[in-house]
Amino acid sequence: MTEASKKHDGIREGEIQGMMPDQFDASVYFIGRIHTPFQTRAECPRRGDPEQGPVCTIELDARFVDALRGVDAYEHIAVLYWMDQARRDLLVQNPKHDGGLAGTFALRSPVRPNPIALSIVRLIRIGGATLTVRGLDCVDGTPLIDIKPEFTGGRKPCHA
Amino acid sequence: MTEASKKHDGIREGEIQGMMPDQFDASVYFIGRIHTPFQTRAECPRRGDPEQGPVCTIELDARFVDALRGVDAYEHIAVLYWMDQARRDLLVQNPKHDGGLAGTFALRSPVRPNPIALSIVRLIRIGGATLTVRGLDCVDGTPLIDIKPEFTGGRKPCHA
Secondary structure (H helix, E strand, O other): OEEOOOOEOOEOOOOEEOOOOOOOOEEEOOOEEEEOOOOOHHHOOOOOOOOOOOEEEEEEOHHHHHHHOOHHHOOEEEEEEEOOOOOOOEEEEOOOOOOOOEEHHHOOOOOOOOOEEEEEEEEEEEEOOEEEEEOOOOOOOEEEEEEEEOOOOOOOOOOO | OEEOOOOEOOEOOOOEEOOOOOOOOEEEOOOEEEEOOOOOHHHOOOOOOOOOOOEEEEEEOHHHHHHHOOHHHOOEEEEEEEOOOOOOOEEEEOOOOOOOOEEHHHOOOOOOOOOEEEEEEEEEEEEOOEEEEEOOOOOOOEEEEEEEEOOOOOOOOOOO
């Protein structure tokens, strides 16, 4: 890995690029697409707002619609999606372009070895294979990879 | 897809098996391994407990250690891991073997199209590439795929 002392290959001051493994270990299916009002990464908020954010839709691939049974019981759901526009090889990043450096695992940046994003969103309704939600922060068309009921890690949901 | 009216191919009463897509869309790196006291899936708790659960360790691949910079500022972190022992094709499941059916996306079951698990854990310490935590619920040796600071979806952390 090389400390980038000057900008090259899109790397900013102080950022560190890692050597990725030679091969992948497992594979994912894109199980749907997320639709938001954000057409470019520059338009995306730093973090979605499940209460005040714009209404977005999740279009699940029709083959998976039976897997939604019971999801409507949840006020909040966890949405996992694949940030397919991001590079994967930065270990230390300069997210605000201001010299403040942080490790990739201390950031929600799309730049990470596995570009999986997680948002907790408010579920407004489900109709067929379409979920209407608030709280997403990604570019329109982003691939969906999972939906989970929101009770993570044994911790009680904040909204309880 | 076929409604399973009797047990076959490991499918229980009422479970529904889906047709998976013909090909995968993206790939993941295993970036480390999780060590827990649970040697089999039967020993795993239904959900980890970040306060009272056993101490577990996350052994990050040494090539990613620089990406931990700043993670120690967080009391809780989100850990994503790959449940590599699970089948992926059930849409409706009978998780308690009692006839109570639920869609895969209403469950934390390891059986899902992309077998990615999420736990919020308490971070006890970081030493080199080893994170010591409480709150994991997976089998010893489970592959790690991501670590994120715990502030999901615009919601304030519960511990704040």
